[in-house]
Amino acid sequence: MTTRILAIGTAVPRARLLQPSTRDFFAAQPGVSRLTARLIGAAFDSSAIDTRYSVIGGFGEGENLFTEDGATLRAPSTGERNLLYRQEAPVLSSAAAREALDRSGYAADEVTHVVTASCTGFFAPGPDYLLVRQLGLPTTVERTHIGFMGCAAAFPALRAAARICDAQPGSVVLVVCTELCSLHIRSSSDPEQIVASAVFGDGAGAAIVASAPPRREASLEVGAFSTALTSEGEEDMDWTIGDHGFEMRLTANVPRIIGREIAGVVNAVLDAGSDPRTEVDAWAVHPGGRSVLDRVQDGVGLPDVAMAYSRSVLRDYGNMSSATILFILQRILGDAALPDGARILGLCFGPGLTVETVRLLRRTAPRVPA
Numbered sequence: 001m002t003t004r005i006l007a008i009g010t011a012v013p014r015a016r017l018l019q020p021s022t023r024d025f026f027a028a029q030p031g032v033s034r035l036t037a038r039l040i041g042a043a044f045d046s047s048a049i050d051t052r053y054s055v056i057g058g059f060g061e062g063e064n065l066f067t068e069d070g071a072t073l074r075a076p077s078t079g080e081r082n083l084l085y086r087q088e089a090p091v092l093s094s095a096a097a098r099e100a101l102d103r104s105g106y107a108a109d110e111v112t113h114v115v116t117a118s119c120t121g122f123f124a125p126g127p128d129y130l131l132v133r134q135l136g137l138p139t140t141v142e143r144t145h146i147g148f149m150g151c152a153a154a155f156p157a158l159r160a161a162a163r164i165c166d167a168q169p170g171s172v173v174l175v176v177c178t179e180l181c182s183l184h185i186r187s188s189s190d191p192e193q194i195v196a197s198a199v200f201g202d203g204a205g206a207a208i209v210a211s212a213p214p215r216r217e218a219s220l221e222v223g224a225f226s227t228a229l230t231s232e233g234e235e236d237m238d239w240t241i242g243d244h245g246f247e248m249r250l251t252a253n254v255p256r257i258i259g260r261e262i263a264g265v266v267n268a269v270l271d272a273g274s275d276p277r278t279e280v281d282a283w284a285v286h287p288g289g290r291s292v293l294d295r296v297q298d299g300v301g302l303p304d305v306a307m308a309y310s311r312s313v314l315r316d317y318g319n320m321s322s323a324t325i326l327f328i329l330q331r332i333l334g335d336a337a338l339p340d341g342a343r344i345l346g347l348c349f350g351p352g353l354t355v356e357t358v359r360l361l362r363r364t365a366p367r368v369p370a
Contacts, residue, residue: 008329010096020090023101026073043194049230061364064351078244081244092202093135108137112142112168113143116176119153119179149322152354181202186245193248205324221314226269227355238351238352255294258292262300265357275298284309290318313328329346336364342359
C-alpha cells in the first residue's frame, strides 16, 4: 500500500499583524536611531509580506501581551515567553489537527502514531502528549517529538511518519508542526534581529499520513526524501537560548549560499539528466524570506509561476518556521487545476545550513470506494 498525505489542516492565532503598522511600531521604540529606523523600514517594506499572525496580539493597534501601554515593547524573560508557548501552542496544535482529521475522513480513534515538531518552545509532557488528551486519541498511540530543527523540521517529521507507515502497514500518523515565532521578538538595532521581526509569524500545520486507502478526493503520494548540507552556513543560520527569548541568527549570506548550491541539490534528487522546469509540475519551497525564494528561482532557472504557492503563503502569513511548508502543501493539495499524477518537489531550509527535500505525486481521486 502506498504511503500518502491524506489531508492537511492549518491554524493561526486571532491577532492579525498588518506589515505597515507593525513596521511603524518597531520604528517608534525608545532608543531607535534614525539609521535603525531606516533599516527597519527597509526590512519590512522589502519583505513581500502583507500580513502575519501572533499569539501575543497586534503591534501598533493597542495593547498586547508584551506591552503595558500599547506603545513600548517589553523584554520578557525566556521563562515568561515559554510560559506563553505552553499555554498557546497546544491550542493551535489541536485546531490544525482537528481540521486535518476532518478533511481526511479518518476518526481520532483510528490514529496510531503522533509526530510533532517545534523549535520555538519546550515543555513536558509536551504538545504530542496533549494532542492525545485533547483529541481523544487512543492512549496507546506512539509519540515522537522532533525539536529545534528549525524551518526544515516538517520534512523530517513527514519522513518519520512515512517510515512508520512503510514499516507498519495500516498505520495512521498525525503529524503536527507548531511554531510561535513572535514569542521571541525584541526591539533591536541588530540587522539580523530586525529581519526576524519583519518576517516571522505564528501558525500550526497538521497532516494525516497513512498507508491506508484515501477517503477524500485528493491526496499526495509520498516519494523519496533527501537531506543535504551546504558547504558553508553553520554560523549563518542558527538558534540559541538567551535570557530574553531564543536568539536567531539569519545573516545575509543565507540566500547567497542557497542560490549558489540549490541547483546541485535539485539535480541530485531528480532523475539523471532531467530538466527541473519540465520534471516538476508544482514547487513547494519554504519561504525563508523573499530573497530566499528569489535565489531558488534564479538558481534553478524557474519561471515565476513555480514560486506562486510559496510567495502567496509568504504574503499572507510570513515565515512560520516548520509549519509554513504545510500551508504551501495544503494549497497544492487543494488546487483542482493540478492534474492527477502532478509531480511536486518540496524544498525546506534549516539551521546549518540544511536542505531537506521530498518528492510527491498529487492524486485527484480515491483508489478505492470510501
